[in-house]
Structures are given as C-alpha cells and as structure tokens.
Amino acid sequence: MSLNSAHFLQRSRFEPEQFKTQQQYKLRNGTEVHIVAPGIIAFEPIQPVSPKSILLSSGVHGNETAPIEICEQLVENLLNEKIVTKHRVMFIFGNLPAMNIGERFVDENLNRLFNDSTAIDNQEQRRAQEIKSAVKDFFESDISNPSTFDESSRLHYDLHTAIRESKNEKFAVYPFLHGESYNKAQLQFLSACAVNTILLSQSPTSTFSYYTSKNYKAHGFTVELGKVKAFGENDMSKFTDVVKMLEELITEINLDLPLYENCPLDVYDVKQVIDKHSNEFTLCFADNIPNFTGFPKGTLLATDGTHEYRAKVDGEAIVFPNANVALGQRAILTVVPCEI
Numbered sequence: 001m002s003l004n005s006a007h008f009l010q011r012s013r014f015e016p017e018q019f020k021t022q023q024q025y026k027l028r029n030g031t032e033v034h035i036v037a038p039g040i041i042a043f044e045p046i047q048p049v050s051p052k053s054i055l056l057s058s059g060v061h062g063n064e065t066a067p068i069e070i071c072e073q074l075v076e077n078l079l080n081e082k083i084v085t086k087h088r089v090m091f092i093f094g095n096l097p098a099m100n101i102g103e104r105f106v107d108e109n110l111n112r113l114f115n116d117s118t119a120i121d122n123q124e125q126r127r128a129q130e131i132k133s134a135v136k137d138f139f140e141s142d143i144s145n146p147s148t149f150d151e152s153s154r155l156h157y158d159l160h161t162a163i164r165e166s167k168n169e170k171f172a173v174y175p176f177l178h179g180e181s182y183n184k185a186q187l188q189f190l191s192a193c194a195v196n197t198i199l200l201s202q203s204p205t206s207t208f209s210y211y212t213s214k215n216y217k218a219h220g221f222t223v224e225l226g227k228v229k230a231f232g233e234n235d236m237s238k239f240t241d242v243v244k245m246l247e248e249l250i251t252e253i254n255l256d257l258p259l260y261e262n263c264p265l266d267v268y269d270v271k272q273v274i275d276k277h278s279n280e281f282t283l284c285f286a287d288n289i290p291n292f293t294g295f296p297k298g299t300l301l302a303t304d305g306t307h308e309y310r311a312k313v314d315g316e317a318i319v320f321p322n323a324n325v326a327l328g329q330r331a332i333l334t335v336v337p338c339e340i
C-alpha cells in the first residue's frame with residue numbers, strides 16, 4: 001500500500017497525529033519508506049550497494065530554518081522519485097513545536113538533552129527520547145547484513161544555523177573523540193560543502209552529534225551553515241555547495257572530493273568552555289561582535305558575579321556567546337588555531 005507522505009514536514013508540523021504510528025511502504029522505484037514518527041523518516045534502497053548509513057538532522061533548534069528547508073527538499077525529491085538514494089538515509093526534523101512558534105525551543109534546549117537521562121517532563125525531553133530510540137533502531141539495524149557492515153560508514157550531520165554573524169560563516173564542531181583519530185575524508189567532505197572551519201571539541205557534551213559519535217561510532221558533526229533567518233527568508237544561493245554535496249552523498253556511491261592538501265581548512269581547538277553560574281553573568285564585548293573574533297591575551301571576556309574570565313593566549317577567539325542561556329549551561333566557548 002502506498003501512503004501519500006508528500007509534504008511530510010508540513011504534515012508532521014501541523015497534523016502530527018497522522019504519523020503517530022509507524023508506517024512503511026515502497027515507492028514505485030523500490031525504495032522502502034519508513035515513517036518512524038512525526039518529523040522522522042527513513043529511506044532504504046532496494047538493494048543497498050554500500051554499507052553507508054546516513055543520518056541528516058535539522059531543526060533541533062526550531063528557528064534555524066535554512067537546514068530544515070534543505071532537508072525538506074531532499075525528502076520531497078526522494079518521495080517524488082526525482083532522486084533515488086543509494087544508501088540507507090534517515091532524516092530527523094528535531095523540534096517541530098518550536099518551528100511552529102519560530103523559536104529555538106519551547107521549554108528547553110533540545111541539543112543539551114542527548115545524554116543518559118530518561119526524563120520526559122517536557123516536550124523537548126520527550127522528543128529527545130523519541131529521537132534517541134529512532135537513531136538506535138536506524139544505526140543498529142545496519143548490522144543486519146554483516147558482510148557489508150562497517151562501523152566507519154555511519155554518518156551524522158546535525159545541521160544548524162548560528163544566532164550571530166560569524167567571520168567564518170560556515171563551521172563544524174567535531175565532537176570529542178576520546179583519543180580516536182580525526183577522519184580526514186570527513187573534513188574533505190565538509191570542505192566540499194564550503195564548511196572550512198572546524199572546531200575540535202575537547203570534552204564530552206550532551207549534543208546530538210556527540211551522542212551519535214560516542215554511542216554509535218558515527219562520524220558525527222554539528223554543522224553551522226550561517227545566520228538564523230525566518231522560513232522563506234533564506235538566501236538559498238549561500239547554500240549551493242552543501243545542497244549539492246548532500247544530494248551527491250545520498251545518490252552517489254563514491255564522492256569526488258578535493259585532496260586534503262587542497263582544502264582551505266582552518267582548524268581550532270576549544271580552549272575554554274565558560275558556563276553561566278549566576279544571573280549576573282555578563283559578556284564584556286559588543287553584542288554584535290561576530291563569531292571567531294580574536295582577542296589579545298588578558299582581555300576580559302566575561303564576568304559572573306566576582307569571577308572574571310579572560311583570554312588565556314593571544315588570538316583566543318570567541319564562539320557562540322549567549323548570556324541568555326539557563327544557569328549551568330554554556331554561555332561562551334573560546335578557541336585557538338591548531339593543526340591536526
């Protein structure tokens with residue numbers, strides 16, 4: 001039986017009850033479609049020719065619209081059979097109620113809930129459990145064919161846009177690998193997506209990409225594609241490279257990537273992770289300062305009551321400053337250039 005799941009995202013947002021129970025059907029081209037939950041849909045090629053399992057998530061923050069629009073288009077093109085996937089691919093549209101009110105979240109930041117907690121006290125906590133369960137089923141069922149299974153072929157790109165302007169508009173956070181080596185082919189792929197700035201996280205976090213990296217050995221990344229805009233207000237010409245590469249990732253067996261030596265990558269180590277501990281937390285620089293702005297050693301970056309946070313080295317740059325986070329959450333990251 002073929003169900004009509006066109007406008008999958010719109011229907012997930014405004015008529016989620018339609019997708020409360022799991023649905024599975026085949027497209028005319030043989031692709032298996034699996035609707036797992038509202039905003040969660042997977043495609044299984046008729047004969048998987050590669051062991052790649054690709055997870056593309058967007059809208060974990062509801063107002064970060066460009067990645068949502070990019071993934072929505074890919075899903076529609078797959079459903080309409082304009083493109084055909086050669087790999088297992090799952091799309092997760094994270095925070096549907098937050099999208100509907102044009103906000104980052106409703107009760108709580110969903111991208112801080114990917115940990116061992118099983119709490120379901122608000123809608124983001126419930127959604128985090130639903131997403132974790134879908135991801136487990138998706139990544140663990142790739143073992144069903146042991147002859148092609150290869151842990152290194154699990155991929156996860158969690159697509160975001162940033163709150164403020166950035167000197168390096170597109171960048172990716174490489175989650176803490178606990179000493180495992182960085183994968184250069186992944187950086188080549190990101191570079192082909194015009195994502196040439198890489199932040200190497202140095203500690204465990206509760207983000208979605210750290211969760212898949214740690215628990216499923218996926219090559220997971222938080223990818224920031226530019227500045228937050230409302231639905232329909234994105235200049236899609238700014239996303240040409242990433243749209244092209246994501247489509248190729250799904251529809252091609254092998255990718256034609258630039259040589260690592262030719263990728264204009266800027267790699268940074270995370271230097272300080274500064275959490276907000278009191279309501280007196282204040283940033284000591286202009287509100288409109290772009291991400292990746294560097295400061296001389298000793299510059300006062302933030303105060304929290306009587307505590308002062310200063311740049312520890314020359315050129316230490318700020319990323320993701322946000323004084324409005326909840327107490328105990330990260331208010332600012334600082335980074336310094338490095339080589340890998």
Ligand SMILES: [Zn+2]
Pocket residue numbers: 060061064160161162
């Ligand atoms: Zn985000």
